[in-house]
Amino acid sequence: MRTTTDLPLSVDDITPSWLTRALRAGGDPDVTVRELAVTGVVWGTATKVLLRADYAAGGTRHPERLCVKGGFVPELRAIMAPGYRTEARFYREIAPQLDQGLPRCWFAGEDGEQGVVILDDLAARGARFRDAREPLTVDQAAAALEVLASWHRRRDIAVPWRTAAPHLRAMVGGLLTPAHWDTYIGQTTGGPVLDVLDDRERVGRAFGALWASEDAGPQSLTHGDANLTNVYLDAAGSPRFLDWQFAGLGDAYHDVALFLIGALSVEDRRAHEQPLLRAYLAARADTAETFDEAWTAYRRHPLHGAVYALTPEEMQPSAIRAALADRFAQAALDLDTYRLLGA
Numbered sequence: 436m437r438t439t440t441d442l443p444l445s446v447d448d449i450t451p452s453w454l455t456r457a458l459r460a461g462g463d464p465d466v467t468v469r470e471l472a473v474t475g476v477v478w479g480t481a482t483k484v485l486l487r488a489d490y491a492a493g494g495t496r497h498p499e500r501l502c503v504k505g506g507f508v509p510e511l512r513a514i515m516a517p518g519y520r521t522e523a524r525f526y527r528e529i530a531p532q533l534d535q536g537l538p539r540c541w542f543a544g545e546d547g548e549q550g551v552v553i554l555d556d557l558a559a560r561g562a563r564f565r566d567a568r569e570p571l572t573v574d575q576a577a578a579a580l581e582v583l584a585s586w587h588r589r590r591d592i593a594v595p596w597r598t599a600a601p602h603l604r605a606m607v608g609g610l611l612t613p614a615h616w617d618t619y620i621g622q623t624t625g626g627p628v629l630d631v632l633d634d635r636e637r638v639g640r641a642f643g644a645l646w647a648s649e650d651a652g653p654q655s656l657t658h659g660d661a662n663l664t665n666v667y668l669d670a671a672g673s674p675r676f677l678d679w680q681f682a683g684l685g686d687a688y689h690d691v692a693l694f695l696i697g698a699l700s701v702e703d704r705r706a707h708e709q710p711l712l713r714a715y716l717a718a719r720a721d722t723a724e725t726f727d728e729a730w731t732a733y734r735r736h737p738l739h740g741a742v743y744a745l746t747p748e749e750m751q752p753s754a755i756r757a758a759l760a761d762r763f764a765q766a767a768l769d770l771d772t773y774r775l776l777g778a
Contacts, residue, residue, distance in 0.1 A: 518680030519550030561670030
């Protein structure tokens, strides 16, 4: 399922001959792609290229509709290459050990500046991708937390390639540089974001305290970016997660808070976050912390979502960033996050 060479760097590089080689490397030495058509391109932090493939006679186990995902924007590849490689390694090494919530992967490869995976085209299989401005229902959020719990309790899975701090931290550091901060704060005109992101140096101190607490605590298999933009509903209506560019070992409550706070309206989050956290702990079973420990860890984590307000347009549209950042900033105020972090 792996190759480290000949990975496409642009959409135009995805040709029938490359797709044939990739699918053969993925485990089917007899497959041949005669023709392919690009049916859509979804630009973002990682680019998703949707394909319709026509295979040579003789049958194939591969679906007609596929999604090739990787770093096809040079400017983003310069900062996101570690994430593209991480996602390829996740699908190759870890996904086969998990039993729910993942699309089928037909190929995963990485090299120095690129990581590419070939997945089922989920839309062709009946999946529905939501507008992240629209919150989930409480029942949908509960179902998604069960999926997260099933991964977080897997303390038996090794992640040998995650030896350094999550590269999400370096990206946050970039958002907090003075020039970037001044540009994006200047585009934010109101709401709780301005109350929370009121002092760049204070935000930096808070992140330092947060990351220190994460490093000192138990380490679980984590998604790393379990926000609502990475959630879809499968054909049965069950919530599932995409985009494993920040996967690795980390603090499970990074995932829990990043998902739950962004997935619910402020009103639903205030009313249901504690019962939902208790249900999550029950699903974690014998690997879970006490409720008080979990509640404290959860309350530390809204800042990762609040800084969506600073995310470049190339990664997320401004309307999505604003809606999510407001939910997280309000949670930071409600949960007294700064005081808890000593910032």
